[in-house]
Amino acid sequence: MTSQxxxxxxxLNLFYADKQALFDINVEVMEKQVLALIGPSGxxxxxxxxxxxxMNDSVEGIRIHGKVxxxxxDIYDKSIDVVSLRTRxxxxxxxxxxxxxxxxxxxxxxxxxxxxxxxxxxxxxVVEKSLRRAGLWEEVKDRLEHPGTGxxxxxxxxxxxxxxxxxxxxxILMDExxxxxxxxxxxxxxxxxxxxxxxxxxxxxxxxxxxxxxVSQQTAFFHLGRLVEAxxxxxxxxNPQDGRTQGYITGRFG
Amino acid sequence: MTESSHIVKSFDLxxxxxxxxxxxxxxxxxxxxxxxxxxxxxxxSALAHQVIDKDxxxxxxxxxxxxxxxxxxxxxxxxxxxxxxxxxxxxxxxHLERIADYATNIAKRALSLSEVKYTPSIGSxxxxxxxxxxxxxxxxxxxxxxxxxTKAKEVWERDVELDEMYMSFLRELLTYMMEDPRNINACxxxxxxxKNIERIGDHATNIAxxxxxxxxxxxxxxxxPKGEGEQKVIVT
Numbered sequence: 001m002t003s004q005x006x007x008x009x010x011x012l013n014l015f016y017a018d019k020q021a022l023f024d025i026n027v028e029v030m031e032k033q034v035l036a037l038i039g040p041s042g043x044x045x046x047x048x049x050x051x052x053x054x055m056n057d058s059v060e061g062i063r064i065h066g067k068v069x070x071x072x073x074d075i076y077d078k079s080i081d082v083v084s085l086r087t088r089x090x091x092x093x094x095x096x097x098x099x100x101x102x103x104x105x106x107x108x109x110x111x112x113x114x115x116x117x118x119x120x121x122x123x124x125x126v127v128e129k130s131l132r133r134a135g136l137w138e139e140v141k142d143r144l145e146h147p148g149t150g151x152x153x154x155x156x157x158x159x160x161x162x163x164x165x166x167x168x169x170x171x172i173l174m175d176e177x178x179x180x181x182x183x184x185x186x187x188x189x190x191x192x193x194x195x196x197x198x199x200x201x202x203x204x205x206x207x208x209x210x211x212x213x214x215v216s217q218q219t220a221f222f223h224l225g226r227l228v229e230a231x232x233x234x235x236x237x238x239n240p241q242d243g244r245t246q247g248y249i250t251g252r253f254g
Numbered sequence: 255m256t257e258s259s260h261i262v263k264s265f266d267l268x269x270x271x272x273x274x275x276x277x278x279x280x281x282x283x284x285x286x287x288x289x290x291x292x293x294x295x296x297x298x299s300a301l302a303h304q305v306i307d308k309d310x311x312x313x314x315x316x317x318x319x320x321x322x323x324x325x326x327x328x329x330x331x332x333x334x335x336x337x338x339x340x341x342x343x344x345x346x347x348x349h350l351e352r353i354a355d356y357a358t359n360i361a362k363r364a365l366s367l368s369e370v371k372y373t374p375s376i377g378s379x380x381x382x383x384x385x386x387x388x389x390x391x392x393x394x395x396x397x398x399x400x401x402x403x404t405k406a407k408e409v410w411e412r413d414v415e416l417d418e419m420y421m422s423f424l425r426e427l428l429t430y431m432m433e434d435p436r437n438i439n440a441c442x443x444x445x446x447x448x449k450n451i452e453r454i455g456d457h458a459t460n461i462a463x464x465x466x467x468x469x470x471x472x473x474x475x476x477x478x479p480k481g482e483g484e485q486k487v488i489v490t
Contacts, residue, residue, distance in 0.1 A: 210331055237333045239471030250336045251260050 003030035006171065006201045007052065012066035014047055016059065021047045023226045025066070029218070034193060034202040036216035036233065038209060040248065043222040045205045049173050052203065053089035054082050070171070087114055090164035094176040096156030098148030098163075103140050106148040106159055107131060110167035126166055134162035135192050154185020161192060165200070172196065174204040178211060190215050209249055213237050221245045268326050269336065272319065272343040273399060279315045279350050280395040284388060286312070286357035287454070291384045293364035294447060302368075305361035312354040319347040335468075342468040346398060349457045349464075353391065356450040363443045363450075373440040374430045379423045380444065383451045386416050390458035397465045406465035409458055410474065416455035417481040423448050 007029035014022035022044045029035045037045040050056045051068055054075060068075050075085055087110070098106050107127045110116070117123045127144070131137040136158045140151070148159050157177060164172055174193075178186040193202060193215045206212050212219055213233060220230035221244070229242045240246045247253040260266050286305055293302035323344045326332065332340050367373070390409050397405035427445050430437040459478065466474055 209333070213333070238337060240334050246334050247258070249333050251262060251265065252258050253261070 003033055005029070006031035006070065007203075008067070008069040008072070009048075009051075010067040010069065012048070012051060012064070012068065014044075014051065014056070014065075015061075015063040017061035021225050022051075025227045027220055027227055027230050029201060029203060031201050032197055032199070033218060034197055034204060034216040035218045035220060036212035037203065037205045037220050037222060038207075038212050038248070039222035039228075041207075044225040045222045046175055048222065049175055049203060049205050052171070052173055053086050053091060055091065057082065087167045088169055089171045089173060090167065090169035091173045092157070092160050092164055092175070092177045094179050096153060096160050096180065098151070098156050098159050100147065100149055102145045103131075103148045103151070103159060104144040107162050107166045110163060114167055116167060130162040130166040131159075133165055133196070134158045135188060135195075136162055152185070154181050154188060157181060157185070157189060158192065161189070161196075165196070169200065171201045171203070174202065176205055176207060179207065186211070209237075221248060223248070265330055265332075265336075268322075268330065269339055272322060272326070272340065275315065275319050275322065276343055276346055276350070277395070277399055279312065279319070279347060280391065282308075282312055282315070283350050283354045283357065284391060286354055287360075287384065287388055287391070290357045290360040290364065291381060293361050294367065294380060297364070297368050299365055299368050302361040302364040306358050309354055309358045312351060316347045316351040319343060335471075338468045338471065342398075342464045345464050346461050349461050353454050353457050356454050359450050360447050363447050367440060367443045370440045370443065372436040374434075374437045376426070376430075376444060379419075379426065380447060380451075383416070383419055383423065383448060386412075386419060387451045387454045387458065390416065390455055391461075394458050394461045394465065398461065398468075401465075401469050403466055403469045406462040406469075407474070410462035410466070411479055413455050413459040414479045414481045417452060420448055420452040420455075421481065 005028050009025050009027045009029075012022055012025040013020065025048060027035075037049065039045050047056065051064060052070075052075075056062050056064065064076065070088070073080070099109060101109070104127055107130050108123055111123060111126050117126060128137060128141075131140060136155060139155060140146075140159075148156065151159060157180075161172075161177075178189050181189065190211065193204065196202060204212075204215065216233045218230065219233045219236040221228045221236070221240075221242070223244050229236065229240060229245045231241075236245065237249065240249065244253075286308060289301050289305045292298060293305060323340050326340050327337075330336070390412055393405055394409040396402065397409065424445065427441045427448075431441045463474060
């Protein structure tokens with residue numbers, strides 16, 4: 001399968017006030033592939049992730065230099081509407097964070113604020129399709145009016161994924177989506193990521209190296225704000241080229 | 255190990271354990287080859303039997319290395335050079351086990367030879383072949399234990415020498431057999447012995463390739479050096 005370039009990051013530097021958090025990041029993400037970001041805590045991978053849907057914009061004193069191109073268009077360009085950017089680039093967080101609303105309303109939230117439907121039947125269809133795609137439909141179809149917060153942790157996370165895909169994004173960013181889940185719930189989310197790849201480009205931050213190995217096609221290793229090495233996942237986990245990558249993935253330095 | 259230690263120290267102990275098991279196995283195999291050679295050269299049936307009886311012990315070590323390696327994969331989920339180390343240990347032990355089988359075969363030939371009445375004087379060809387094969391194994395194990403890529407490459411290149419020595423011995427045996435049919439019985443046994451030693455060299459070469467893979471993460475760039483083929487030795 002030949003893949004097209006979906007996201008290109010060029011000479012990205014990020015500063016929190018005086019402190020530089022990212023240094024000259026250059027990386028390319030292929031369409032309909034999963035890129036896993038790995039690296040020790042504080043290495044910049046979450047900061048990097050948040051550059052891709054401009055989640056960092058509201059952070060006090062932040063400065064970002066360089067380019068983030070999605071479909072060859074710089075998302076930091078003045079002409080870009082951040083709200084519509086975020087419908088194109090969805091996000092799933094570490095802790096499941098359903099709204100204190102019904103399961104139905106959680107998924108319907110995005111389509112409602114972005115006016116993505118005409119009739120109630122259309123909205124019903126979007127909700128069902130999103131829940132099905134998130135692998136949650138069978139478990140919740142009889143209690144759509146129940147609060148989303150009443151679901152188990154794994155179900156809540158899949159609800160958040162359903163919510164993210166309800167607005168029909170092109171890219172999904174995931175920031176440690178399984179770190180609060182048990183192995184079965186984790187496996188379900190991983191299977192889901194694999195299925196979502198048919199339609200979406202996914203970037204996932206994970207501390208679980210085996211998870212990175214299992215779900216991604218490309219892996220990027222960050223260390224001290226720099227992208228040390230990026231490449232095909234199988235290659236990174238069998239024969240990394242950089243000593244720091246080798247040290248990190250084999251558990252040789254902290 | 256040339257690499258720095260793991261944060262989880264018991265992982266290092268596991269990898270060291272695999273290394274030391276391979277060392278033990280290697281030493282035993284070299285001992286078996288030595289005894290098999292002695293059994294042939296000095297017509298020592300008792301020693302030949304000793305070699306044959308000891309073979310299950312080597313199979314046992316291979317089995318314990320397999321079990322330990324699989325356990326390490328399951329419990330540690332090694333990646334990168336660690337994964338290559340565990341997989342190489344598995345494969346090296348299976349090559350060593352095959353080499354030990356050849357030692358047993360040679361010992362069995364020694365027993366057959368002891369019953370042959372008429373034996374030509376073949377000079378030092380078998381001991382020389384065996385020395386070379388043994389040196390290759392010793393060196394390649396040394397390269398494995400010390401992660402010495404240069405030494406591995408050296409062994410890998412040396413197989414041609416063994417092949418050539420084997421070919422010239424083959425010609426010699428053919429000459430003996432043509433000269434006097436009474437030689438055929440003994441020469442056939444020697445032929446099998448020589449073939450076994452030649453195969454041992456191939457396994458040493460395979461181990462050299464594994465060592466290179468273990469260290470570098472990829473195979474040797476150039477094709478394996480080859481001498482002339484066996485088909486060139488024909489009776490005319």
